[in-house]
Amino acid sequence: xxxxxxxxxxxMKSLKDRxxxxxxxxxxxxxTGHHMRVEDFVEALPDILAVxxxxxxASSILKARDVGAARIFMYGGHxxxxxxxxxxxxWLQDGRINCLATNGxxxxxxxxxxxxxxxxxxxxxxxxxxxxxxxxxTGEIYASAVELADKHSIGLGEALGREILRLxxxxxxxxLASACSAGIPVTVHPALGGDIVHPHxxxxxxxxxxxxxxxxxxxxxxxxxxxxxVVINAGSAVVxxxxxxxLLTAAINLGNSISNFTAASFDMISQYRPVNNxxxxxxxxxxxxxxxxxxxxxxMLPMLxxxxxxxxxADDKNG
Numbered sequence: 456x457x458x459x460x461x462x463x464x465x466x467m468k469s470l471k472d473r474x475x476x477x478x479x480x481x482x483x484x485x486x487t488g489h490h491m492r493v494e495d496f497v498e499a500l501p502d503i504l505a506v507x508x509x510x511x512x513a514s515s516i517l518k519a520r521d522v523g524a525a526r527i528f529m530y531g532g533h534x535x536x537x538x539x540x541x542x543x544x545x546w547l548q549d550g551r552i553n554c555l556a557t558n559g560x561x562x563x564x565x566x567x568x569x570x571x572x573x574x575x576x577x578x579x580x581x582x583x584x585x586x587x588x589x590x591x592x593t594g595e596i597y598a599s600a601v602e603l604a605d606k607h608s609i610g611l612g613e614a615l616g617r618e619i620l621r622l623x624x625x626x627x628x629x630x631l632a633s634a635c636s637a638g639i640p641v642t643v644h645p646a647l648g649g650d651i652v653h654p655h656x657x658x659x660x661x662x663x664x665x666x667x668x669x670x671x672x673x674x675x676x677x678x679x680x681x682x683x684x685v686v687i688n689a690g691s692a693v694v695x696x697x698x699x700x701x702l703l704t705a706a707i708n709l710g711n712s713i714s715n716f717t718a719a720s721f722d723m724i725s726q727y728r729p730v731n732n733x734x735x736x737x738x739x740x741x742x743x744x745x746x747x748x749x750x751x752x753x754x755m756l757p758m759l760x761x762x763x764x765x766x767x768x769a770d771d772k773n774g
């Protein structure tokens with residue numbers, strides 16, 4: 456047997472001398488059957504990894520609300536088309552978020568759900584006959600909102616919200632309309648040429664760009680207040696992470712001190728821009744708390760809502 460590799464000579468240590476990462480306090484608690492309370496369900500979850508980060512994020516949102524710091528929620532179209540519009544409306548109403556920011560897809564699904572009760576077309580079928588995205592009502596409403604934004608020198612988000620309200624859309628499912636009605640900033644950041652409304656003959660790209668520029672500056676004003684606050688990106692793989700990073704840098708360039716914020720990413724898979732441009736680069740440069748939670752937003756965001764409810768109830772109980 457080799458004298459250089461003889462397993463009988465391995466130096467073993469006792470478990471009692473080891474520092475372990477997981478102990479009995481972290482294990483999943485007792486599940487009490489079919490009628491378990493939500494609070495008990497959250498309490499029973501193992502206090503480790505994603506559960507711990509979800510609790511940390513819930514606590515950060517409530518603390519940011521208490522001190523009046525920015526609570527910015529950035530999102531892509533998937534969040535709305537998978538049924539989470541009412542959840543964002545709830546968060547606006549109870550102050551869990553005080554600024555919304557989305558890409559073009561997020562607004563299109565919002566308009567269609569609020570005004571027509573349906574969205575998300577069959578893309579492959581539409582390509583084959585040239586009908587993909589060629590929807591009269593969606594394009595006309597969008598073009599009308601762009602004209603409204605130009606007339607009143609307002610942002611695209613506010614203009615779209617006003618248009619939904621004017622047409623008696625269902626504000627209960629529309630973050631755009633609800634934010635507009637409540638006077639809460641909602642900003643839109645389209646990638647020109649990337650949305651189904653952009654080929655519409657009534658849409659002015661020049662006026663669209665001007666409205667988006669006003670929203671760019673409006674989001675920048677909210678980012679200035681990000682210290683002790685929270686920024687979350689959900690379901691936007693490219694546009695919102697890129698917009699956020701440029702605005703954060705611009706805010707610092709203008710002399711604003713930003714630190715001690717929580718940055719979180721929610722997505723189905725861990726992607727380069729959300730994880731780096733929203734979470735790790737800003738947190739490393741400015742000091743903050745990084746949170747990356749991977750999973751389907753239609754499951755993970757309602758779960759976050761439950762965690763916030765539970766944290767808030769515990770705070771109220773403890774005075």
